[in-house]
Amino acid sequence: xxxxxxxxxxxxxxxxxxxxxxxxxxxxxxxxxxxxxxxxxxxxxxxxxxxxxxxxxxxxxxxxxxxxxxxxxxxxxxxxxxxxxxxxxxxxxxxxxxxxxxxxxxxxxxxxxxxxxxxxxxxxxxxxxxxxxxxxxxxxxxxxxxxxxxxxxxxxxxxxxxxxxxxxxxxxxxxxxxxxxxxxxxxxxxxxxxxxxxxxxxxxxxxxxxxxxxxxxxxxxxxxxxxxxxxxxxxxxxxxxxxxxxxxxxxxxxxxxxxxxxxxxxxxxxxxxxxxxxxxxxxxxxxxxxxxxxxxxxxxxxxxxxxxxxxxxxxxxxxxxxxxxxxxxxxxxxxxxxxxxxxxxxxxxxxxxxxxxxxxxxxxxxxxxxxxxxxxxxxxxxxxxxxxxxxxxxxxxxxxxxxxxxxxxxxxxxxxxxxxxxxxxxxx
Amino acid sequence: xxxxxxxxxxxxxxxxxxxxxxxxxxxxxxxxxxxxxxxxxxxxxxxxxxxxxxxxxxxxxxxxxxxxxxxxxxxxxxxxxxxxxxxxxxxxxxxxxxxxxxxxxxxxxxxxxxxxxxxxxxxxxxxxxxxxxxxxxxxxxxxxxxxxxxxxxxxxxxxxxxxxxxxxxxxxxxxxxxxxxxxxxxxxxxxxxxxxxxxxxxxxxxxxxxxxxxxxxxxxxxxxxxxxxxxxxxxxxxxxxxxxxxxxxxxxxxxxxxxxxxxxxxxxxxxxxxxxxxxxxxxxxxxxxxxxxxxxxxxxxxxxxxxxxxxxxxxxxxxxxxxxxxxxxxxxxxxxxxxxxxxxxxxxxxxxxxxxxxxxxxxxxxxxxxxxxxxxxxxxxxxxxxxxxxxxxxxxxxxxxxxxxxxxxxxxxxxxxxxxxxxxxxxxxxxxxxxxxxxxxxxxxxxxxxxxxxxxxxxxxxxxxxxxxxxxxxxxxxxxxxxxxxxxxxxxxxxxxxxxxxxxxxxxxxxxxxxxxxxxxxxxxxxxxxxxxxxxxxx
Numbered sequence: 006x007x008x009x010x011x012x013x014x015x016x017x018x019x020x021x022x023x024x025x026x027x028x029x030x031x032x033x034x035x036x037x038x039x040x041x042x043x044x045x046x047x048x049x050x051x052x053x054x055x056x057x058x059x060x061x062x063x064x065x066x067x068x069x070x071x072x073x074x075x076x077x078x079x080x081x082x083x084x085x086x087x088x089x090x091x092x093x094x095x096x097x098x099x100x101x102x103x104x105x106x107x108x109x110x111x112x113x114x115x116x117x118x119x120x121x122x123x124x125x126x127x128x129x130x131x132x133x134x135x136x137x138x139x140x141x142x143x144x145x146x147x148x149x150x151x152x153x154x155x156x157x158x159x160x161x162x163x164x165x166x167x168x169x170x171x172x173x174x175x176x177x178x179x180x181x182x183x184x185x186x187x188x189x190x191x192x193x194x195x196x197x198x199x200x201x202x203x204x205x206x207x208x209x210x211x212x213x214x215x216x217x218x219x220x221x222x223x224x225x226x227x228x229x230x231x232x233x234x235x236x237x238x239x240x241x242x243x244x245x246x247x248x249x250x251x252x253x254x255x256x257x258x259x260x261x262x263x264x265x266x267x268x269x270x271x272x273x274x275x276x277x278x279x280x281x282x283x284x285x286x287x288x289x290x291x292x293x294x295x296x297x298x299x300x301x302x303x304x305x306x307x308x309x310x311x312x313x314x315x316x317x318x319x320x321x322x323x324x325x326x327x328x329x330x331x332x333x334x335x336x337x338x339x340x341x342x343x344x345x346x347x348x349x350x351x352x353x354x355x356x357x358x359x360x361x362x363x364x365x366x367x368x369x370x371x372x373x374x375x376x377x378x379x380x381x382x383x384x385x386x387x388x389x390x391x392x393x394x395x396x397x398x399x400x401x402x403x404x405x406x407x408x409x410x411x412x413x414x415x416x417x418x419x420x421x422x423x424x425x426x427x428x429x430x431x432x433x
Numbered sequence: 434x435x436x437x438x439x440x441x442x443x444x445x446x447x448x449x450x451x452x453x454x455x456x457x458x459x460x461x462x463x464x465x466x467x468x469x470x471x472x473x474x475x476x477x478x479x480x481x482x483x484x485x486x487x488x489x490x491x492x493x494x495x496x497x498x499x500x501x502x503x504x505x506x507x508x509x510x511x512x513x514x515x516x517x518x519x520x521x522x523x524x525x526x527x528x529x530x531x532x533x534x535x536x537x538x539x540x541x542x543x544x545x546x547x548x549x550x551x552x553x554x555x556x557x558x559x560x561x562x563x564x565x566x567x568x569x570x571x572x573x574x575x576x577x578x579x580x581x582x583x584x585x586x587x588x589x590x591x592x593x594x595x596x597x598x599x600x601x602x603x604x605x606x607x608x609x610x611x612x613x614x615x616x617x618x619x620x621x622x623x624x625x626x627x628x629x630x631x632x633x634x635x636x637x638x639x640x641x642x643x644x645x646x647x648x649x650x651x652x653x654x655x656x657x658x659x660x661x662x663x664x665x666x667x668x669x670x671x672x673x674x675x676x677x678x679x680x681x682x683x684x685x686x687x688x689x690x691x692x693x694x695x696x697x698x699x700x701x702x703x704x705x706x707x708x709x710x711x712x713x714x715x716x717x718x719x720x721x722x723x724x725x726x727x728x729x730x731x732x733x734x735x736x737x738x739x740x741x742x743x744x745x746x747x748x749x750x751x752x753x754x755x756x757x758x759x760x761x762x763x764x765x766x767x768x769x770x771x772x773x774x775x776x777x778x779x780x781x782x783x784x785x786x787x788x789x790x791x792x793x794x795x796x797x798x799x800x801x802x803x804x805x806x807x808x809x810x811x812x813x814x815x816x817x818x819x820x821x822x823x824x825x826x827x828x829x830x831x832x833x834x835x836x837x838x839x840x841x842x843x844x845x846x847x848x849x850x851x852x853x854x855x856x857x858x859x860x861x862x863x864x865x866x867x868x869x870x871x872x873x874x875x876x877x878x879x880x881x882x883x884x885x886x887x888x889x890x891x892x893x894x895x896x897x898x899x900x901x902x903x904x905x906x907x908x909x910x911x912x913x914x915x916x917x918x919x920x921x922x923x924x925x926x927x928x929x930x931x932x933x934x935x936x937x938x939x940x941x942x943x944x945x946x947x948x949x950x951x952x953x954x955x956x957x958x959x960x961x962x963x964x965x966x967x968x969x970x971x972x
Contacts, residue, residue, distance in 0.1 A: 029492065029509075029512075030470070030489060030491070031467045031470065031492045032473070033467060033468070034468055034470075034471055035466070035468025038468075038471075055434075057444065057529070057557055058440055058442075058444045058528070058557065058561065059446075059469060059527060059528045059529075061437050061439075061440045062447065062472075063468065063471045065440065066443075066472075066474065066475055067471055067474070076438060079436055079438050080440075082434060082435045082436075082437050083558060084558050084559070085556070087434055087558075088532075088558055094434070097434040100434075101436045104436055105436060121466045121468070121528070121529035122528055122529050124495065125498070125533060126532060153466070153468075154466040154468025154529075155493065155494050155495040155497075155498070155529070156494070156495045366512075384473075384474035384478045385470055385471075385473030385477055385485065386473075387477065387478075388481060388482065389477060389483060389484055389485045391483075392484070
């Protein structure tokens, strides 16, 4: 049975952790990659990358997403005519968007997504979005954000996308009752589970962002209290704060402990009786505990090394350390948001090693020297490290699998137990 | 700007990576922003390579752009040399770095590294992956082998008697479609006719090997898209005999054997008389009768597409109804090949255009790339993959060459397997109403759940309204094609009768009937029209 006595984060006395900051080659995706899950999440939105062939190749290669019949993303590939000024890039963009929207009359929301080349040639996509919005509204709203590698790392693409969406959210009426907003893309099944729990706790109304339909944008105003479901949403949070919304600080909902802490932050804000909270969550916690116990036996005492990838690394390390009894040798993350991660950081050992940014060759040297039991890394590193005899877990799977909430706590643990089990089976 | 859903080829620097990764001791320093490292996973995941590609990315960020990205490049190159100790270095820029114009070549030169450094100019906004691979290989060959070139016009010394001729196999790269197995097959084949393979490059070659590419007597560009340019230069510079036939298929392999044997002064009649391949017999056996005239659509890189069309027409007895390539550099060759089949080649790198063409032609088999696999799946047409780009399942664990005599066996199996088996096809025609043996059930040998029932394809609209005439659904291509004067309408009973025709020929029957009606100005297609058309066109 997981205890309810979770440590409250206390920013005033928690020593900020020592962080190794490195510069060098980064073995991470750019923010365009977020399109892979966002285009499935918002079912009437389309993502048009304005970039190069490299951008198009990245998205189709990154997750083998070619399984989808007709994807709701495409790339407008800049060519030499655009660069030489022979073609007016804005006129070209209008032409491409017209062709696209003719083909896809079901699209309600179009994101123009900036890339490295579009940023470097200073193609103003915000003006283009305004211009195109004027010609297509009310049928289609056109927004823009940057997923470029020179500005964003992997999951920051979702942050940029959601932040771009915030100004479009309708304003809540002044007298509107308070509302809970859950921010960050979650699997539909996880959303539904949280919805049921909030309902039974007596917390509501509850809205989710991004919504499943662009026509279903949540309203926002001073009565909005928001929980972050993902740890990579710094810009989105700032944009929500600007609209008067209030952030509910909490550990992230990974594992039973994290989920309880996260739900409790909302319960406290709504003044829910702790006994009622305990009663509502008891069965979920018990079930999660049962599911986790099976994997704890396999993971306890094992070491883990995180290469930077999704910014989920800190809450994942917290989950593995606190609930699975593992030891994190190095928690590498592209960017460590001290404020949003304060509750998770407070639950990790005071001497935990962190690294931010990356110099991949140096980090590989450290990893090889440490010989961790499990290495969490991206797809470019996993097979080479396996070939060297290290057991790895693809970090991207942690984004493409429902891992949040009580009912998924066991699944999350299993993702780490499976590579170890596989290695043991193949050795036998 | 070009609107792209999927792309057949990556950018040219990915082509350069395929060369660098194929080589043993050459490192590539790529000026590139964060995110371009995605290309590593092509090699480590799709091809399952056990080593990281030998590529260092400078990883510049927005905040570096105002400062000194050139210093960043120099530091990365210096560090890569110290850490990886390569015997030669490639330097270049990805698409974004090309825009900031830092001149990696000049910067690398300033470092004065004690190894050959080859500067690559790969224009990302004009060119693509195969061109990038070709250019990279050519530049590297010139830089490393060039210093060993004899005076222009020097004739190759005659081989001493009893010494076997030596040849180089050029073009196999990392991430190549079956390159690993093709090389093994061709090395074995050449050995059997008495020719030694001196160097295979770039796959598995060292910088030192590249430097002595001029030693061999014969030069074989197995993959002309990648090695054609380098091979032409080597043949001219070192007076090597160029063997141009690409040995894919039984006929081409025979020609290849004859050509290279002649170049080596050997008699290949024995091996040609006793070809170690089952494919011709399998194709002749009565069981293959049902393959006759199957309508195939072929699309891929130029070399594989041309070879596949030839095999389909001459070795399997199919009818080639479409042939195309995304390799614009080889458009001329593909157009020539298409003439052999009385069709016009489709030269495009626009996936949507290919999809529209397949919908229009209604082939019974698609031979294509990973993209056509998806097109065919959506249109309910069987498909086999014959060319890059391919996915992880096309890097099989088993030996599975495309080239040589064993390659011909592999092609026979791979192309015939997705088709309906001969007798099964007949039974389906006779008893199409059987509740577990019907259109939607798919081929029995392809396992459960694999339905040929087409999804959302315009050519095959669900007959929702049986009692009213159904307007012919315009194929996706009709929008761009000149509009037909009359659009015939299907009467309900004719539409019903059409359903009785098995799905794998139904599209053809529909198309033929409509063409027949348009040509004769028939406005409403009846059951009679359907059978008139059948009689007119034959099976």
